[in-house]
Amino acid sequence: MDKTTFLPDETDIQAYVDGWLDEAGCKRVEAWMDHHPGRAAEIRGWRHDAQALRATLGGLPDSASALRLDPAAIRAHHQHCVRARLAWAAVLVLTLGVGGIAGWQMRGIDAPARPPPMADAVQAYRLFAMSRHVPLDVTQQRPGELQAWLDKYFPDAASLPDLAASGFLPVGGRLLATDSGPAALVLYKNPSGGAISFYIRSPAPHAGMLARGQRREGQLAAAYWSGNGYNYALVARADPSNLRILRLDSRR
Amino acid sequence: MADPDIDAQLNEVLPRLRRFARWLTRDTNSADDLVQSTLERALSRWRTRRDDTVLRPWLFAIAYRQFLDGRRRERRHARMLELFRGQAATEAPSVEREVVAHSVVQALERLPEAQRHLLLWISVEGLSYREVANLLGVPVGTVMSRLSRARIALRRLSGGGISQAHTLRSLK
Numbered sequence: 067m068d069k070t071t072f073l074p075d076e077t078d079i080q081a082y083v084d085g086w087l088d089e090a091g092c093k094r095v096e097a098w099m100d101h102h103p104g105r106a107a108e109i110r111g112w113r114h115d116a117q118a119l120r121a122t123l124g125g126l127p128d129s130a131s132a133l134r135l136d137p138a139a140i141r142a143h144h145q146h147c148v149r150a151r152l153a154w155a156a157v158l159v160l161t162l163g164v165g166g167i168a169g170w171q172m173r174g175i176d177a178p179a180r181p182p183p184m185a186d187a188v189q190a191y192r193l194f195a196m197s198r199h200v201p202l203d204v205t206q207q208r209p210g211e212l213q214a215w216l217d218k219y220f221p222d223a224a225s226l227p228d229l230a231a232s233g234f235l236p237v238g239g240r241l242l243a244t245d246s247g248p249a250a251l252v253l254y255k256n257p258s259g260g261a262i263s264f265y266i267r268s269p270a271p272h273a274g275m276l277a278r279g280q281r282r283e284g285q286l287a288a289a290y291w292s293g294n295g296y297n298y299a300l301v302a303r304a305d306p307s308n309l310r311i312l313r314l315d316s317r318r
Numbered sequence: 319m320a321d322p323d324i325d326a327q328l329n330e331v332l333p334r335l336r337r338f339a340r341w342l343t344r345d346t347n348s349a350d351d352l353v354q355s356t357l358e359r360a361l362s363r364w365r366t367r368r369d370d371t372v373l374r375p376w377l378f379a380i381a382y383r384q385f386l387d388g389r390r391r392e393r394r395h396a397r398m399l400e401l402f403r404g405q406a407a408t409e410a411p412s413v414e415r416e417v418v419a420h421s422v423v424q425a426l427e428r429l430p431e432a433q434r435h436l437l438l439w440i441s442v443e444g445l446s447y448r449e450v451a452n453l454l455g456v457p458v459g460t461v462m463s464r465l466s467r468a469r470i471a472l473r474r475l476s477g478g479g480i481s482q483a484h485t486l487r488s489l490k
Contacts, residue, residue: 076459076462076463076466077447077462080440080447080462080465080466083441083469084440084441084444108470108473111473111478112469112473114478115422115441115469115472115473115476115478116437116441116469118421118422118423119422119423119426119437119438119441119442120441120442122421122422122423123423123438123442124442126333126334126336126337127333127336127337127340127346134350134354135332135336135350135353135354135357136325136329137324137325137328137329137332137357137361138321138322138325140354140357140358140361141321141325141361144358144361144362
């Protein structure tokens with residue numbers, strides 16, 4: 067190629083400055099620069115500046131100080147936030163649900179009617195034991211884990227009922243917000259997929275302790291009682307074997 | 319793609335992303351804040367990313383947009399403060415009044431931000447002209463002409479090149 071007829075364009079010159087041209091490309095540009103000393107001085111200056119910047123600023127930050135920038139940690143934090151938002155959404159659903167039921171039952175009644183005892187426990191059973199879409203806060207991986215979890219939020223409360231003799235084992239728990247303050251639901255399952263829930267919360271203000279009792283609501287049955295400053299309920303589908311468990315366990 | 323694979327890819331680019339963020343924010347802590355929010359956004363948008371998109375420029379583009387958004391918020395805030403104080407925020411020192419810098423890096427510090435970014439991205443980070451064009455949302459030709467102007471300005475401020483004699487004279 068005739069060196070005097072090669073005319074580098076802007077991209078050739080900049081790529082030469084940044085050292086991106088291959089050897090042949092460099093030689094072509096340098097040959098052209100030999101015939102254009104004015105531009106050549108400027109381009110050599112640019113090349114010098116680019117090299118100086120690379121040499122001075124080309125170092126990478128120390129990675130030791132970047133623990134909070136670990137993608138796995140950021141991902142875990144993000145998922146935690148999503149779960150927390152879902153948890154709050156479910157709590158709102160429950161809180162609204164309890165109010166809605168109470169409102170429905172007051173329909174057409176002049177005197178303010180009280181909702182049936184532990185109506186929120188039955189509502190919580192519907193939400194968590196009968197729906198597959200609402201996640202639990204904790205799942206039991208080791209025996210005793212759910213008891214420890216419950217003790218954290220409801221100190222001095224009665225222990226979780228032991229339903230193992232009836233084939234039901236605790237699988238997970240969930241904290242809830244109610245008009246009477248925080249509540250918790252612990253879900254028990256048996257091998258055939260049956261579910262019983264244990265529910266605990268503080269008594270409603272001015273309501274006092276709860277007289278021991280049982281009631282039916284649709285297909286569900288609830289047994290309820292008080293003790294150690296809390297109200298409790300066991301809720302299950304109202305079939306004969308479940309009713310026997312509720313009767314036995316709420317009397318312990 | 320499994321999460322550990324994604325994390326491994328991100329970790330590989332992380333040092334360069336942090337350096338890129340430092341050039342933008344010029345402060346280590348704010349740079350890492352920017353990197354963190356960039357990674358959060360990248361992870362939440364990973365599925366929308368086309369497979370053929372190269373990871374580094376994609377992350378840089380997210381970081382740059384976040385940086386510009388933050389900058390706009392700061393400006394709005396500054397304007398609000400001005401209304402209360404009744405005075406304008408001080409402008410960056412004029413390039414014209416600058417004396418000759420002692421080194422190329424000092425000269426770089428005195429360049430207008432856009433020119434400084436351009437030189438860092440291309441000469442130090444090694445982004446291609448096409449990648450820079452995409453980042454800024456301008457044609458490649460515009461990048462080339464801006465790059466020439468940035469290099470001329472850097473030469474002038476560092477006391478090199480054709481304008482050196484003129485710069486020195488003006489100091490007398």
